[in-house]
Amino acid sequence: MPTKSFAQFLLIGASCAVLAACSGSSVNSPGEENQVPPPPTGGGGGGGAQTLNLIPSAGCPSGTTSSTEAVSFSGGSADVTACRLTGNLTSDVTVPANATVFLSGAVFVGSDAGATGGNNGPTLTLEPGATVMGQSGGDYIVVPRGSSIDAQGTATNPVVMTSAQDIVEQRLGTPREFFSGVRGEWGGLVLNGRAPINACIDGTAAGGTADCQKSGEGSSGLFGGGDPADSSGTLSYVQVKYAGFRVNNTDELNGIAFQGTGSGTTAEFIQVHNNTDDGIEMFGGATNLRNVVLTGIGDDSLDYTDGWTGNVQFALVVHAPDDSDQGFEFDNNGDDNDALPRSNPTISNFTLIGQRASSASDAGMLLREGTAGTLANGIVVDFNETCLDIDQAATFDQAAAGNLSLQSTLFDCPTNFGDEAGDPAANTPSAFFAKDPNNVATTNTLADTYFPGPAELAVTPVDPTTLGSFFTAADYIGAFSPSESPSSSWAAGWTFGLFADPDCPTNTTATGELINGQEVCRLTGTLLDDTTLTGGFAYELVGAVFVGRDAGADPASPTANAREVNLTIEPGATLFGSSGGDYLVVTRGSSLNSNGTANRPVVMTSRADIEGTQPNPLTARGEWGGLVINGRAPINACIDGTATGGSVNCEKSGEGSSGLFGGATADDDSGSLSYTRVQYAGFRVNNTDELNGIAFQGVGSGTDVNFIQVHNNSDDGVEFFGGTVNAKHIVLTGNADDSMDYTDGWTGKVQYVIVQHAVDDADQAFEFDNNGDANDALPRSNPTISNFTLIGQRASSSSDYGMLLREGTAGRLMNGIVVDFNDACLDIDQSATFNQAAAGNLGLESTFFDCPTNFEDESGDPAATQPSALFAAGANNVTGTTSLEGFSFITDMSANNASGVVPAPAGPEAGVTAIDPSTVDAFFDSVTYIGAVENAADTWYQGWTLQQQ
Known part of the structure; x- marks a missing residue:
């Protein structure tokens, strides 16, 4: 049976504005369910206050x-009964797993022990599932030095x-939607350390010394010192939500403030959600962060200042x-832009997503006040103001000196750069x-809102391990790898709101049917939007x-x-x-981006395939x-007999009642197809009209x-009806008619084609x-x-010609392997075709x-x-005994195959001298x-x- 790889969850943004709250959506990750407290005790009712008892059984x-x-x-x-943390903790306190406690005012974990x-x-200590809750901005936690x-x-x-x-x-009302707009309902978390600040x-103190200390925000006490390896503890798999408190116009509590904390502090798998001020702010120090999610933050999502070097x-x-x-928002020091130690962090694999249509979403990255640093492997999209702004002369100086750099990053904002006259x-x-x-x-191609698509994967990444020993290998840009999905990413399970119960996308209809755990959404008629x-x-x-x-x-x-x-x-x-x-048609002027x-x-297949009800998947x-796909590029077969081929008047009716195609726009754009499979398709409308796997x-x-890839199509796998489209990396397996076919004046280019015939047809x-x-x-x-490899079935009468050139075609075929076709490797028909060969317009x-x-x-x-003469006339053409005898793509070429067999040149094939196709046209990769x-x-x-084993 075919192996199938279906994602099991979907992002909330499918049926509403990107990441805007959708009415009725509910969250389903364990990270959200675990914070629901026990059932209420007591009555309520009659319009009075309800009661909720959160005292642990112990x-x-x-x-x-x-x-x-x-x-x-x-x-x-509601009258809520719970255990309470208050004042200064003078001894160790442990909140047990899954218990919930109140904060009462500013809770200090001990007293400041100095620099x-x-x-x-x-x-x-907060054990797994422990919940700490505050009622007002004055309720927060401070961990002193x-x-x-x-x-x-x-x-x-x-x-x-x-x-x-x-x-x-x-527990008692309606759980909040992802972006509820609620912020600042309690204070937040402050960690003070003894690492260097500036x-x-x-x-009179020198930056980075034990004498250089600073008063923290929210009356949280002093921080800073001379110990870069200082430890304030561990945060791992932690959510901080709805926090932030404005003490005054210059003093606000962040979701988490790391104030002079050292590299001995562990901070990983952290989410700050809907904070009034910054999500996370690093005030100097040397703490490192890994696997961080910052959502719905009212001010800056990640901010640093005062000489942070993590x-x-x-x-x-x-x-x-x-x-x-x-x-x-990245700073060194607002009062002294060149203060030392200078902010100089290294940041790799980040994805920043703004709100393109909202004036609330400012700059993706604001670098200022003398910061240095290395930013690598990033994705920055949809910020209304700009993707990047740089301020202050000291910051430009760091860029000029090579101490501030940006590498392997993709931008897609309405305005990408905040260039100003004085820069x-x-x-x-x-x-x-x-x-x-x-x-x-x-233009970004992010999938499921957060995950890299073709544009992101096309960016050459920096190897993060070359940036420092802290970093792990990641051969991609952005926060997530291409192998991750909503259900399998590092952010799945423990975060709030990122991955919510999905709805069928707009312009599709929910059917209520589930196949292999996936909801079925229906497409019918004509898509008008x-x-x-x-x-x-x-x-x-x-x-259709x-x-x-x-x-x-x-x-x-x-x-x-x-339309x-x-x-x-x-x-x-x-x-x-x-x-x-049932088939899909892209009309002229419209586009498909699969x-x-x-x-x-992307997989296009049959119901029987995904239900697993095919009697025999091999046949x-x-x-x-x-x-x-219908386009406007030139063709030579005109339904109007008076029209000139290649002109705007030369149009043709497509197979399967798919409408008109053709025109005079050689560079017409019908979208893009990448990593797309079409399998088990093909429909005979009548004896002369059949649907191909993909018809261009x-x-x-x-x-x-x-x-x-086109697999097991009834008619041709891929057919080009005129036009100029180019293609690379085509796999055609088990197709019953011709694997790759063209007609009507196609003039495109193709590199890397694998064809494997089936034994039955x-x-x-x-x-x-x-x-x-x-x-x-x-x-x-x-x-x-x-660069084509065509593999027939030597012992089967169903495998006809490797290549049939006919009906007047010209063309140039290079660097090919053609083996095991029962009729012949090469046939040529019609005098017009021989004429093209004689004129040097058709060659092998x-x-x-x-x-x-x-x-x-x-x-x-x-x-x-004749075929043998055409072959003999071409440079470097060779006949011999193939090393691919009996080769089967379907059983030997899957990603899970351990045999190491691939349809690569070996034996006599390896001795054939290749032509470098890049010398023929810039479209081609250089190969040997x-x-x-x-x-x-x-x-x-x-x-x-397709892997079929």
């Missing part, structure tokens, strides 16, 4: 006392610090639509960005589903009834049809229709095609035509194809043949251009081998292709 832990407090919440009021004192203060906190949750049972209102609403209340790896920032400032020309934000060739400003199909659903095609209404052949003059629509299919999405009449990843391809075909009908060169691997009705019609089919070079009959030389063929695969290390076909 009673209040040592160091706490029982208390009952009135808590007002959105549903009324040079011991570490003998008490420890506040010499004391510590030990808050260690788990991936399924985090420690939670939140408001009493939140707890009561979870902002000293004693103006590291961060894997950080996600998501702005709310109602209130926010910067994603990153130094060599280090304006745009110039600073351009210093690294791997920084890219382009842009639509995004997110991963984790199964999308049912019912009938059209993307938009045909906009006509001329983009400058669309038809009166035109140009973009259909985006994100990684992990599955589309299926139940019969041959962009999977190597780990999460299953024609179980649904297929994919048709008049598709232009502006369309991107890379990494596609197949025709040609390549069937290449110009025009069956007018062999010399113009524009003539004239593609360039390099650097290709290896091994078929029972290599050449279908026929008595009527011109002697100088024939065939589609270089060697065992070349695994471009693995992982995303």
Whole structure:
């Protein structure tokens, strides 16, 4: 049976504005369920206050006392009885697993032991699932120097610090939506340490020494010292929600303030959500952060100042639509921009997501006040003001000196750079960005809101392990890897709100059906508005589903009834049809962006396949229709007999009643296909009209095609009907007719093609035509194809020709391997085709043949251009005995195969001299081998292709 890789969860943004709250959505991660307190005790009712008893069955832990407090919440009021933490803790206190306690005022874990004192203060321990709640901004936790906190949750049972209102609403009212707009219901968490800072209340002290100390925000006491390795404890799998308190205009409590904390402090798997002030602020020190989520923060999500020199790896920032400032706001010292020790952190693998349509979302990154630092492997998108701004001369000086850098980062904001008139020309934000060739400003393709798509994966990353010993290997940009999904990422399970119960996307219909745990969403008729199909659903095609209404052949003059629509299919999405009449058509002027990843391809298949009801998957075909893309590029087959081929008037009706295609726009753009599989499709409308796996009908060169597979199609796998579209990395397996076919004047380019015939049914691997009705019609089919491996079935009569060139085609075929086709490796038909060969317009070079009959030389063929002569005339063409005898893609080429067998040149194939196709056209990669695969290390076909074992 086919292996299937379906994501099990979906982000909330599918059916509402990106990450805006959706009415009725509910969260489902264990990290949220674990914070729901026990059932209430007592009555309530009659409109009076409800009661909620949160005292653990074992009673209040040592160091706490029982208390009952009135808590007002959105549903009324409640009398909450819970254990209470208050005042200065003079000895160790442990909040047991899953217990909930009140904070009463500012709770200090011991007293400040000074910049040079011991570490003998008490420890506040919060066991997995423990919840600490405050009722007002004056309720917060401070860990002074010499004391510590030990808050260690788990991936399924985090420690939670939140408001009493939140707890009561979870149990007695309506649980809050992700972006509820609620903030500042309690204070927050402050950790004070003895690590170096550069902002000293004693103006005579030297920065970074034990004498350089500073008063913390919210009357939290002194911090700073001379011990960079100082430890204030451990935070792991911790949520801090709805905190922040404005003491005055310059003094606000952050979600978590790391004030002079050292590298001995552990801070990982932390979420701060809906804080009034900054989410996390680093006030000097050397603490490192890993796996950080900052959502809905009212001010800056991650802020630092006062000489912080720590590291961060894997950080996600998501702005709310109602209130926010910067994603990153990075300073050295506001009073002395060149104060030492200078802020100089190293940050890798971050994803910052703003709110493009909201004026509340300011800069993605604001670098200022003399900071240095290294920022690498980032994604910054959708910030309303700018992706990057840089302020103050001291900051530009650090950039000029190479002490401040940005590497391997993708920007996509309405305005990417906050260039200002006074900025130094060599280090304006745009110039600073351009210093690294791997920084890219382009349209993002983030999938499921947070996960990398093709644009992100195309950015060359920095190896984080070269940035310091703190960092782990990550060969991608952004906070998440391409192999992660909403259900399998490092943020799954313990965070609040990121991954919520999904709804079928807009313009689809929920059916209530579940297949393999996935909800089925239905697509019917014509899509009249842009639509995004997110991963984790199964999308049912019912009938012929059209993307938009045909906009006509001329983009400058669309038809009166035109509707140009973009259909985006994100990684992990599955589309299926139940019969041959179910298929997808992209009309002229509209576009399809089906962009999977190597780990999460887009799959288009049949209901029988995903239900597992195929009688025999090895021979299953024609179980649904297929994919048709119509474009405006030139063709030579015109329904109007008076039209000139290649002109705007030359149009044709597509197969399967798929509408018109063709025009005069060679660079027409119908979208992109990457890491997309089409399987078990094909439908015979009549004896001359069949749906292919993918039909590219008049598709232009502006369309991107890379990494596609068509498997077990009833008709052709891929057919190009004219047009100019190019493609790389095509896998065609088990197709019953021709694996790759073209006609009607196609002039595109292709590199890397694998064809594997099935034993039960197949025709040609390549069937290449110009025009069956007018062999010399113009524009003539004239593609360039390099690096192909075509594997037939030697012992099966179903495997016909490796290559059939006919009906007047021209073209150049290079670096090929053609083996095991029962009829012949090469046949040529029609005098117009021989004429193209004689004129030097059709040729074959650097290709290896091994078929029972290599050449279908026929008595009527011109002697100088018959198949064997054409082959002999081409440079570096060789016949021999193949090393691929008996090879099967389906059983030998899966990602799980340990045999090491790949269809790479070996034995006699390896001795064929290749042509470097990059010298023919810049489209091609430079290669020194024939065939589609270089060697065992070349695994471009693995992982995303169908694995059937």
